[in-house]
Amino acid sequence: MMKRRYAICGVSNRSVKMYIGPMLQTFSKHAEIVGLLDVDARRFDVCKSKYPELSDVLEYGADEFDKMVEQTKPDVIIVTGRDDTHVTYIIRALEHDLDVLSEKPMATTGADCRRIIEAEKKSKGKVTVTFNYRYAPIHSRIKEMVLEGKVGRVTSVDLNWYIDTYHGASYFKRWNRLRKHSGGLSIHKSSHHFDLVNWWTGQKPLEVFAYGALNYYGQEGEMNPKKEDGRYCGTCVDKQDCRYFMRWSSRSKQVHVKDDHVDVGSADVQLPYSGYRADACIFDSEINIEDTYSATVKYDGGALLSYSVNFSLPYEGYRLAINGTKGRIETMEYHSASRVPFPVPTQTIDYFPLFGSKETIHVVHREGGHGGGDPALLEDIFLGPDPTRSYDILSGSMDGAYSVGTGEAVWISVKENRPVRIEDVLTST
Structure with missing residues (x-):
């Protein structure tokens, strides 16, 4: 089987652990990573600090897909970003006649699934959804x-x-x-x-x-210690009254829930990914x-x-x-x-x-x-x-x-x- 060139859209925890690590360590004779695309440049730094052998791999912003394809000439696009971004990169890849590996779900609506199927019919590329x-x-x-x-x-x-x-x-x-x-x-x-x-x-x-x-x-949850929006576990003054938080943590040790898209690290540090934090309150009214x-x-x-x-x-x-x-x-x-x-x-x-x-x-x-x-x-x-x-x-x-x-x-x-x-x-x- 020939060695294929892969570009990754969404340098998430999932992509690093599920694909990038094994591609470098187990399947290096069959796969080469040629491009990384993400909305947040910090993800590139985190990924490359873990795998220095990627130091020369080119990086691209979220709106630079066509540029990435032109410069790196991949055979396959791996789609591992946030769910609502899948459809965009899958369809763009198919328009370039590239194969696609997509994390589930393939898209977030039936209408977008139909768009993908129609794009695949016109393409030389093929979509594989990784239902592990x-x-x-x-x-x-x-x-x-x-x-x-x-x-x-x-x-x-x-x-x-x-x-x-x-x-x-x-x-x-x-x-x-x-x-x-x-x-x-x-x-x-x-x-x-x-x-x-x-x-x-x-x-x-x-x-x-x-x-x-x-x-x-949500705000009406029976275990909500206080109806107040905008709280985060890392800084919340009500967390000792939150049964969900204290089930896994103690006063001296906080357990931070993993996130497939950002390496959370310290939960009281706001991450630069669009102001995103993975420790928002489970009782917020925006849910x-x-x-x-x-x-x-x-x-x-x-x-x-x-x-x-x-x-x-x-x-x-x-x-x-x-x-x-x-x-x-x-x-x-x-x-x-x-x-x-x-x-x-x-x-x-x-x-x-x-x-x-x-x-x-x-x-x-x-x-x-x-x-x-x-x-x-x-x-x-x-x-x-x-x-x-x-x-x-x-x-x-x-x-x-x-x-x-x-x-x-x-x-x-x-x-x-x-x-x-x-x-x-x-x-x-």
């Missing part, structure tokens, strides 16, 4: 069991996702809390989950009905997204998904059941075991044939982010798809579109109290 959850060993084995016919035709899926008070609150400290930046958590976070269900079942989502609410965060959803999704193969997600719970993980005409698959995972205040079992898969004895499958677990999914995804990206795998796993633009379209349909249904067709979301302007 597919690559977690448990998730891949579930896909294989469905393909093996263990459950027969999939008729229904129950998926309940739990986000703990550390991780859940982090979304409301950061840029994600504004819908214009993230599309809301039904897109930013749930697109991961919807993609898994789409992939597991091999069916296309058709229609959504959902409910949602802001139950924990305009939901923290709780419950949705039903109908699929073109007859399956029905019952989905829920809650962003303020005592532990993190999910419960999954896939039902079919021949049996049922069950599994439960506890994420981030170090934050769970009780012993947790190793994740297994339980298979219940419709007629017969239960089987428990122990899957070999891998090291690495997202349940061991990140390293396996990177191998497929930089070395080519694993030739021993008998099914497709890398995601394209249509996969990205249906995950975003489902998430936006959830929000529209919440807002308008009606069923929403996915195709209507993806064809809206």
Whole structure:
């Protein structure tokens, strides 16, 4: 496989840890970084201080994409900036006939997904959306069991996702809390989950009905110690009365939530990135997204998904059941075991044939982010798809579109109290 030239749009923590580090350390024979683009020059300094071998790589501002392409002549653009910036760089890359690797979500609206798909049709370039959850060993084995016919035709899926008070609150400290930046958590976070269900079942989502609410965060949150805007954890005088803050910190030690887009460092230092801080108060009145959803999704193969997600719970993980005409698959995972205040079992898969004895499958677990999914995804990206795998796993633009379209349909249904067709979301302007 020939060595390819990569330019990166969005020099975020995610890009540094997920792509830049492995490209320099593991895949250097297959990948060369030729350009860095970001809205904030400080990101270049942080990145190059960590990886001095990038010292001669050219840097570009947010509006210098065409200049970057002309000067560095990349083969592939990696898009790892804030969610609402993805569509701009994906489309510009396709207009230059370049391949694109995009973090999820591919875009923040169905309309922008449609723009990307139309641009890809006219381009020699191809879009890959990096849905790393597919690559977690448990998730891949579930896909294989469905393909093996263990459950027969999939008729229904129950998926309940739990986000703990550390991780859940982090979304409301950061840029994600504004819908214009993230599309809301039904897109930013749930697109991961919807993609898994789409992939597991091999069916296309058709229609959504959902409910949602802001139950924990925002100014009316029950744990808000004082209704006052403009606070930051690093300087807040009310933090000792904040249950969310004190769950993970103490009077002598403050725990700062990580941010995928800025190296936070000391939370009481205002960062130059557009005045952005990653420790904004979770009880601000400007928060305009939901923290709780419950949705039903109908699929073109007859399956029905019952989905829920809650962003303020005592532990993190999910419960999954896939039902079919021949049996049922069950599994439960506890994420981030170090934050769970009780012993947790190793994740297994339980298979219940419709007629017969239960089987428990122990899957070999891998090291690495997202349940061991990140390293396996990177191998497929930089070395080519694993030739021993008998099914497709890398995601394209249509996969990205249906995950975003489902998430936006959830929000529209919440807002308008009606069923929403996915195709209507993806064809809206």
